[in-house]
Amino acid sequence: MTPAIKIEQLHKHFGDLHALKGIDLTIEQGEFFALLGPNGAGKSTLINLLAGLLRPTQGKLAVMGFDVNRQYQQARHALGVVPQELVFDPFFNVREMLRFQAGYFGRGRENDAWIDEVIECLGLTDKAHTNMRRLSGGMKRRALIAQALAHKPPVLVLDEPTAGVDVELRQLLWEFIKRLNREGHTIILTTHYLEEAETLCSRIAMMKQGEIVALDSTQNLLNRLPEKKLRLKLGAATLPASLKPLLLSQGRGGIQESGEYTLALAEVTQIEFILAELRNAQIKVEDIQLIEADLEDVFVDLIGHA
Amino acid sequence: MSFNFRRFQLNSLRAPWTLFKKELLRFWRVSFQTVAAPVMTALLYLLIFSHVLEAHVQVYPGVGYTAFLIPGLMMMSLLQNAFANSSSSLIQSKVMGNIVFLLLTPLSYLELFLAFLAASIIRGLVVGLSIYLVAMLFIDLPITHPWLILAFAVLGSGLLGAFGVIAGIWAEKFDQMAAFQNFIIMPLTFLSGVFYSIHSLPPFWQQVSHLNPFFYMIDGFRYGFFGKGDIAPEISLSVVAISFFTISWLTLSLLKSGYKLRG
Ligand SMILES: Nc1ncnc2c1ncn2[C@@H]1O[C@H](COP(=O)(O)OP(=O)(O)OP(=O)(O)O)[C@@H](O)[C@H]1O
Numbered sequence: 052m053t054p055a056i057k058i059e060q061l062h063k064h065f066g067d068l069h070a071l072k073g074i075d076l077t078i079e080q081g082e083f084f085a086l087l088g089p090n091g092a093g094k095s096t097l098i099n100l101l102a103g104l105l106r107p108t109q110g111k112l113a114v115m116g117f118d119v120n121r122q123y124q125q126a127r128h129a130l131g132v133v134p135q136e137l138v139f140d141p142f143f144n145v146r147e148m149l150r151f152q153a154g155y156f157g158r159g160r161e162n163d164a165w166i167d168e169v170i171e172c173l174g175l176t177d178k179a180h181t182n183m184r185r186l187s188g189g190m191k192r193r194a195l196i197a198q199a200l201a202h203k204p205p206v207l208v209l210d211e212p213t214a215g216v217d218v219e220l221r222q223l224l225w226e227f228i229k230r231l232n233r234e235g236h237t238i239i240l241t242t243h244y245l246e247e248a249e250t251l252c253s254r255i256a257m258m259k260q261g262e263i264v265a266l267d268s269t270q271n272l273l274n275r276l277p278e279k280k281l282r283l284k285l286g287a288a289t290l291p292a293s294l295k296p297l298l299l300s301q302g303r304g305g306i307q308e309s310g311e312y313t314l315a316l317a318e319v320t321q322i323e324f325i326l327a328e329l330r331n332a333q334i335k336v337e338d339i340q341l342i343e344a345d346l347e348d349v350f351v352d353l354i355g356h357a
Numbered sequence: 358m359s360f361n362f363r364r365f366q367l368n369s370l371r372a373p374w375t376l377f378k379k380e381l382l383r384f385w386r387v388s389f390q391t392v393a394a395p396v397m398t399a400l401l402y403l404l405i406f407s408h409v410l411e412a413h414v415q416v417y418p419g420v421g422y423t424a425f426l427i428p429g430l431m432m433m434s435l436l437q438n439a440f441a442n443s444s445s446s447l448i449q450s451k452v453m454g455n456i457v458f459l460l461l462t463p464l465s466y467l468e469l470f471l472a473f474l475a476a477s478i479i480r481g482l483v484v485g486l487s488i489y490l491v492a493m494l495f496i497d498l499p500i501t502h503p504w505l506i507l508a509f510a511v512l513g514s515g516l517l518g519a520f521g522v523i524a525g526i527w528a529e530k531f532d533q534m535a536a537f538q539n540f541i542i543m544p545l546t547f548l549s550g551v552f553y554s555i556h557s558l559p560p561f562w563q564q565v566s567h568l569n570p571f572f573y574m575i576d577g578f579r580y581g582f583f584g585k586g587d588i589a590p591e592i593s594l595s596v597v598a599i600s601f602f603t604i605s606w607l608t609l610s611l612l613k614s615g616y617k618l619r620g
């Protein structure tokens with residue numbers, strides 16, 4: 052099967068800035084894929100290159116087998132993009148905008164039922180006749196997502212769709228996107244909420260300074276850090292010196308102001324040693340919690356704290 | 358996921374048609390500002406200049422100054438509004454960022470151009486025609502060569518519509534666009550013989566006027582009404598047509614190159 056996305060040896064320079072340094076990435080049809088990385092890693096640049104908003108300095112990109120530059124019309128038919136910036140056209144209302152957007156892709160009245168469905172699934176029914184200018188920020192974001200879906204593209208790219216969005220929409224949005232994914236749409240998203248990526252996406256690429264530093268299934272990434280963490284609340288007492296080597300780095304929240312200490316465990320049996328040391332030092336433990344490594348740990352481990 | 362591209366190609370005309378419709382709606386929704394206001398301005402010019410000059414100036418034998426003025430004012434407003442339509446749409450989309458909605462679509466650069474061009478021509482014609490209709494209330498204007506009038510109106514608004522696309526692509530801020538309007542479009546229209554025949558100018562300025570494409574548009578357009586002009590209509594029509602195709606070609610090359618639109 053043709054991959055949904057195929058990127059080969061992609062470089063992008065902005066003047067002196069080498070924003071993408073040889074990206075190779077293949078995303079199969081039907082995947083739910085996350086593109087993660089700190090601010091400025093190059094996620095949006097990569098997406099804008101896919102969308103044809105930017106042109107590569109070097110390298111090739113294809114959407115559903117269509118070259119993004121040479122077969123741009125086919126490639127763009129196959130792609131829906133939710134841009135990161137909250138942009139809108141102040142002249143029209145939500146439904147008009149969606150009809151226009153579908154029309155640019157050659158779709159007419161026969162597409163109206165789909166537009167109504169998108170409007171409903173994103174909770175925009177009440178706002179369908181409201182001018183874009185009068186929508187709240189979160190509502191504008193919904194309309195932006197709806198616009199990317201107006202022509203029902205097989206590949207959907209969402210650049211931080213949940214930035215500035217309330218809990219209700221997040222749930223609504225992810226239910227809808229999950230459904231689209233079940234129906235065969237390929238979904239690619241960027242987000243700074245790592246729990247979202249962890250629960251939704253089956254595969255993840257982590258980017259740093261224009262390079263992909265990890266590309267694996269979510270499960271494999273999580274398994275990279277077999278360590279568990281132990282969180283201790285010690286009240287007024289400080290951690291005995293013998294336990295300090297186990298402390299997580301400060302970047303990962305080793306010591307919290309509230310008097311909580313988080314230790315990294317290479318294996319669970321270390322707990323006995325820790326408790327013994329605390330008892331020897333006659334420190335009373337107020338609370339104790341064993342925590343599994345999550346995507347954030349993997350992220351910090353790979354990316355480091357700037 | 359089945360994805361059939363061919364199915365969409367049948368409807369390929371619908372894409373530029375949609376953009377054309379949207380561009381029309383965009384000015385029609387605010388027609389008070391985009392049609393009524395320029396008509397009002399033109400009528401004010403008409404009122405003041407004809408009042409002051411009617412008794413003193415006769416450009417062609419048998420043609421009163423007020424009658425002489427009307428085609429010039431129509432053409433001037435038509436040109437300015439055709440330019441405003443494409444240029445303001447593009448600069449607004451760029452500043453607001455919603456230009457991406459267009460750039461994400463499979464619209465080709467040719468389709469994009471034709472849609473903006475057609476909407477500009479319609480806006481120009483609507484404004485020109487409105488001025489004509491209102492002026493008719495006050496004065497009778499002969500129409501000697503209707504096809505010539507239409508040809509100059511369409512080519513002129515097309516030329517300025519295309520020029521507006523260039524300005525819209527080039528400008529990054531509203532004040533750059535204002536500079537374009539105030540330092541290029543306005544002087545060229547005012548110095549094109551809207552208010553006078555260039556034969557009333559000193560020889561040097563007559564020569565300079567011949568370098569101004571707007572002069573040919575106004576003179577040819579006026580010829581369509583009175584059957585008289587400063588130069589032969591075939592020449593004006595050729596100059597305007599050549600200018601239109603040259604500017605269109607330039608605009609298409611800019612759009613094709615992605616200049617300032619796709620980084
Ligand atoms: N049009 C541009 N011109 C110049 N530099 C740019 C441009 N777009 C992006 N950059 C630079 O390229 C780098 C990558 O930016 P990009 O927007 O892709 O990051 P990102 O991973 O999306 O970050 P964020 O999480 O903040 O959205 C940054 O250093 C940015 O300043």
Ligand SMILES: [Mg+2]
Pocket residue numbers: 094095096135210
């Ligand atoms: Mg970004």
